[in-house]
Amino acid sequence: MPPIACFVAVLWLAALLAGSAKSEDTLDEAHTLLTGSDKRTWIELRIEKFMGQGCIGGSEWTFFIDGRVRHDKCLEGHLKSTWTDWSMTDLNSLDRELRVGEDAFIVLFQDGSDGLKMRLRQQSSSKAEATVDIVLSSDE
Amino acid sequence: MNETRFKVFELAMKLATVLLTLAGILWGVWTFTQSQQQQTEMLARSSLIEFERQLWTRQIETYAQIAESVGKIVARLETGADADAAIQDFLTLYWGAMVLVEDATVESEMIAFNQELLDQRGAWSTSDRVKRRALNLLEACRTSSRAAWQRIQALAEGKAA
Numbered sequence: 001m002p003p004i005a006c007f008v009a010v011l012w013l014a015a016l017l018a019g020s021a022k023s024e025d026t027l028d029e030a031h032t033l034l035t036g037s038d039k040r041t042w043i044e045l046r047i048e049k050f051m052g053q054g055c056i057g058g059s060e061w062t063f064f065i066d067g068r069v070r071h072d073k074c075l076e077g078h079l080k081s082t083w084t085d086w087s088m089t090d091l092n093s094l095d096r097e098l099r100v101g102e103d104a105f106i107v108l109f110q111d112g113s114d115g116l117k118m119r120l121r122q123q124s125s126s127k128a129e130a131t132v133d134i135v136l137s138s139d140e
Numbered sequence: 141m142n143e144t145r146f147k148v149f150e151l152a153m154k155l156a157t158v159l160l161t162l163a164g165i166l167w168g169v170w171t172f173t174q175s176q177q178q179q180t181e182m183l184a185r186s187s188l189i190e191f192e193r194q195l196w197t198r199q200i201e202t203y204a205q206i207a208e209s210v211g212k213i214v215a216r217l218e219t220g221a222d223a224d225a226a227i228q229d230f231l232t233l234y235w236g237a238m239v240l241v242e243d244a245t246v247e248s249e250m251i252a253f254n255q256e257l258l259d260q261r262g263a264w265s266t267s268d269r270v271k272r273r274a275l276n277l278l279e280a281c282r283t284s285s286r287a288a289w290q291r292i293q294a295l296a297e298g299k300a301a
Contacts, residue, residue, distance in 0.1 A: 094272055110264055119264060123255070125248055127239070131255055 030088060030096060033109045033116070035065045042118055042136035047074050055079050061100075061136065069100055105134075116140065189295050196288045199241040203281040206233050210253065210274045217260070217267040227257060243284045249277040 034040060039062055047058030055074040062070045069086040072079060084101035091097050091106075098107035098120065105120035116138035124131045209230045216223035234250055242250065256273040259265035 094269060094276075108259075108264055112263065121255075124251060125244075127234070127247060127251060131251070 027088060027090060027096070030107070030109070031065075034086075034088065034098070034107075034118070035063045036140070037065070039064045041139040043139055044134060044136050047072060047079065049079070053078055060139070185295065185298070189292060192288070192292045192295060195241070196285070196292060199288060200285055202233070202237045202241045203285055206230070206238060206250075206281065207278050209233060210277060213257070214267075214271050214274050217270055230254075230257075243287070246277070246280045246284050249273075249280040253277045 041060055041062045044059040044061065045057060047060055048056040050056070054077055056077070058072075058074045060072045062072070063086055064070075067085055067087065069084055071082045071084070073082075074080075085099075086101075087099045088107065089097050089099075095106050096108075098105050104122075106123055108119045108121070110117045110119065114137075118136045118138070120134040120136070122132040209226060212226040213223050213230060215221075216226055231254075234254060238246075238250060253270075253273045253276075256265050256270050260267065260270050
């Protein structure tokens with residue numbers, strides 16, 4: 001195979017792998033992706049802060065390794081924080097469930113060129129209803 | 141005295157004859173009605189069995205079509221070939237023939253497979269995950285057709301209405 005063809009093949013493979021779903025085979029690996037070594041903040045929509053407690057829009061989630069999660073949300077120009085618990089379990093060989101308080105999502109991570117992302121999915125059980133996805137970006 | 145007894149006896153005999161005739165007629169009507177009812181029920185059951193059997197045949201055919209379509213998609217993704225036409229065929233079945241024959245589990249697996257295809261295009265999934273979803277879907281189809289056949293057998297044996 002000519003060297004240029006090898007180079008193109010390597011580039012193509014690298015591009016393919018760059019945007020692929022993050023492989024987190026075990027639950028422990030998924031925990032580490034979710035919380036980092038201690039905590040990790042996931043941004044649904046970045047909160048723009050100004051003058052102390054003031055803010056504009058946004059919603060952020062910080063997952064702690066001890067099983068707690070803080071939801072920061074900008075409501076009427078003020079930052080509101082609520083705490084709840086999270087847990088993660090394997091539903092089957094393909095689906096992993098992340099519970100945040102009362103809400104359950106199918107969670108998937110992606111480590112692409114634009115950083116670590118987490119997708120929370122509320123899967124529809126009927127074709128007539130849409131599946132809802134929330135994509136959050138890691139604040140790192 | 142004897143003549144009076146004879147008249148009473150004669151009257152009783154006439155009455156008994158009338159009563160027996162009436163009872164015979166009623167018995168005949170009842171037997172006829174019962175037999176008609178049984179025949180109607182048997183006809184209804186065999187119609188139902190025939191309907192279920194036709195539906196099952198249609199289901200098997202459609203599941204075979206979906207298996208072929210899913211197989212094509214997986215094979216093409218595995219080799220990196222263009223799977224657009226195969227995905228289009230899958231979507232035609234997804235919104236068409238499958239809606240008529242799938243049960244809730246198969247529907248759920250169809251949704252999951254379709255989502256996995258979308259995820260694979262959006263770099264949230266891999267061809268390996270698509271392959272595993274395909275296997276889950278086809279397993280659900282197999283379970284569904286087996287359950288439908290058992291339902292038909294139960295109907296034929298009169299275990300279910």
